[in-house]
Amino acid sequence: xxxxxxxxxxxxxxxxxxxxxxxxxxxxxxxxxxxxxxxxxxxxxxxxxxxxxxxxxxxxxxxxxxxxxxxxxxxxxxxxxxxxxxxxxxxxxxxxxxxxxxxxxxxxxxxxxxxxxxxxxxxxxxxxxxxxxxxxxxxxxxxxxxxxxxxxxxxxxxxxxxxxxxxxxxxxxxxxxxxxxxxxxxxxxxxxxxxxxxxxxxxxxxxxxxxxxxxxxxxxxxxxxxxxxxxxxxxxxxxxxxxxxxxxxxx
Amino acid sequence: xxxxxxxxxxxxxxxxxxxxxxxxxxxxxxxxxxxxxxxxxxxxxxxxxxxxxxxxxxxxxxxxxxxxxxxxxxxxxxxxxxxxxxxxxxxxxxxxxxxxxxxxxxxxxxxxxxxxxxxxxxxxxxxxxxxxxxxxxxxxxxxxxxxxxxxxxxxxxxxxxxxxxxxxxxxxxxxxxxxxxxxxxxxxxxxxxxxxxxxxxxxxxxxxxxxxxxxxxxxxxxxxxxxxxxxxxxxxxxxxxxxxxxxxxxxxxxxxxxxxxxxxxxxxx
Numbered sequence: 001x002x003x004x005x006x007x008x009x010x011x012x013x014x015x016x017x018x019x020x021x022x023x024x025x026x027x028x029x030x031x032x033x034x035x036x037x038x039x040x041x042x043x044x045x046x047x048x049x050x051x052x053x054x055x056x057x058x059x060x061x062x063x064x065x066x067x068x069x070x071x072x073x074x075x076x077x078x079x080x081x082x083x084x085x086x087x088x089x090x091x092x093x094x095x096x097x098x099x100x101x102x103x104x105x106x107x108x109x110x111x112x113x114x115x116x117x118x119x120x121x122x123x124x125x126x127x128x129x130x131x132x133x134x135x136x137x138x139x140x141x142x143x144x145x146x147x148x149x150x151x152x153x154x155x156x157x158x159x160x161x162x163x164x165x166x167x168x169x170x171x172x173x174x175x176x177x178x179x180x181x182x183x184x185x186x187x188x189x190x191x192x193x194x195x196x197x198x199x200x201x202x203x204x205x206x207x208x209x210x211x212x213x214x215x216x217x218x219x220x221x222x223x224x225x226x227x228x229x230x231x232x233x234x235x236x237x238x239x240x241x242x243x244x245x246x247x248x249x250x251x
Numbered sequence: 252x253x254x255x256x257x258x259x260x261x262x263x264x265x266x267x268x269x270x271x272x273x274x275x276x277x278x279x280x281x282x283x284x285x286x287x288x289x290x291x292x293x294x295x296x297x298x299x300x301x302x303x304x305x306x307x308x309x310x311x312x313x314x315x316x317x318x319x320x321x322x323x324x325x326x327x328x329x330x331x332x333x334x335x336x337x338x339x340x341x342x343x344x345x346x347x348x349x350x351x352x353x354x355x356x357x358x359x360x361x362x363x364x365x366x367x368x369x370x371x372x373x374x375x376x377x378x379x380x381x382x383x384x385x386x387x388x389x390x391x392x393x394x395x396x397x398x399x400x401x402x403x404x405x406x407x408x409x410x411x412x413x414x415x416x417x418x419x420x421x422x423x424x425x426x427x428x429x430x431x432x433x434x435x436x437x438x439x440x441x442x443x444x445x446x447x448x449x450x451x452x453x454x455x456x457x458x459x460x461x462x463x464x465x466x467x468x469x470x471x472x473x474x475x476x477x478x479x480x481x482x483x484x485x486x487x488x489x490x491x492x493x494x495x496x497x498x499x500x501x502x503x504x505x506x507x508x509x510x511x512x513x514x515x516x517x518x519x520x
Contacts, residue, residue, distance in 0.1 A: 139436060152411070154405045155411075171452065
């Protein structure tokens with residue numbers, strides 16, 4: 001049974017509604033001073049011009065400390081427009097602010113949690129820094145992290161989202177952690193913790209097992225328990241059920 | 252612009268001051284205008300090894316605090332031309348070394364000297380951090396035993412994160428390993444780590460191996476840098492280390508420099 005093509009087109013609804021989530025940049029406003037805003041915005045844009053071009057922006061008012069009467073959304077939109085930033089709406093604030101936003105033809109979004117301000121790329125900062133001392137030079141590709149320098153005693157390297165690959169020794173007293181696997185192309189003499197967020201399928205690979213501690217998803221073994229046939233040999237450490245096992249890395 | 256070299260180790264008693272004295276003397280002997288600076292405020296002993304403790308009037312801290320000029324505090328060595336000593340204060344504490352003060356003094360010295368050798372105190376506290384902060388190169392003095400190697404590893408990590416070069420994203424500090432108090436006989440008996448063991452753990456370029464020697468102790472007691480003892484093995488090894496520091500190629504000597512080892516190889520099978 002075939003129907004004429006024209007009828008099919010007519011029958012189809014002209015739109016459908018779908019839920020979608022989109023990451024947006026929020027400008028958390030602390031107070032409103034048109035001149036200061038204009039100046040600070042220009043400074044930010046100079047740091048990362050491409051980031052701001054036609055940027056959809058939400059004005060966050062959860063941390064607004066100034067007087068509501070000072071809030072002039074028309075002026076705010078104007079300042080953003082001159083820098084080709086598109087203000088979509090307003091987040092947070094009370095009923096007064098909601099009314100002001102509606103008058104300025106801005107959408108109103110329910111208040112967000114008190115999240116820390118981020119989003120704008122500050123000039124080159126390493127977010128995965130966790131120890132008091134900074135870590136050896138690393139490059140990250142996607143979620144993984146690549147380290148080419150030795151990890152020394154007292155240093156810590158953390159790959160919070162993916163695998164960690166280290167092309168150098170991990171010294172005694174050093175600590176390497178990853179959400180995923182840990183590959184060490186060198187001896188492992190310090191501590192290695194894979195699957196720190198609970199990924200039980202994570203493994204640790206090293207060219208010489210001399211570790212102080214190895215752990216996968218919270219199951220760990222200390223040096224004393226590792227002094228078997230695999231000590232000082234290439235090895236893979238993984239979870240088999242609830243048991244941390246060490247396998248030789250044969251080629 | 253002077254090249255700033257820190258002599259550091261983490262662990263105490265491994266031979267930092269002996270090394271600072273000999274390396275700076277060696278550089279001066281080669282014709283470079285060199286100053287050796289004692290950062291070990293409160294426990295100074297560089298001036299003892301350099302045999303100038305009776306000539307100390309003003310010290311590093313006096314200069315930092317503006318109580319004396321650099322020229323008043325610098326002591327000219329009597330044996331070697333081009334060599335100057337900036338002694339540490341015996342009476343102040345390490346906090347007297349402020350970051351700005353040290354920076355100011357080193358900047359001023361950089362204008363007239365070729366090399367500044369900074370003798371670091373032991374540990375990883377303020378004084379040690381001040382000594383290594385400005386370094387272009389680092390001589391990491393290590394004894395062939397586990398705790399010394401571990402501390403050296405730690406100090407290498409600190410050099411990579413807390414030095415000026417690291418903080419300002421410049422080329423990293425050039426790291427050299429100097430293995431001191433090396434006793435090949437004890438290495439053979441397994442009582443000491445071998446050169447290979449240490450290299451394997453630290454994996455940085457080797458500046459030299461100084462054999463354990465009575466000459467070092469004698470020289471220290473007499474207030475003379477051991478590098479001036481031409482005949483001694485330790486003196487020769489330090490001369491080699493200075494040559495390598497200046498980019499020359501020198502074969503490693505004194506690694507199996509004891510007669511017993513030789514006889515044992517002949518007859519002991």
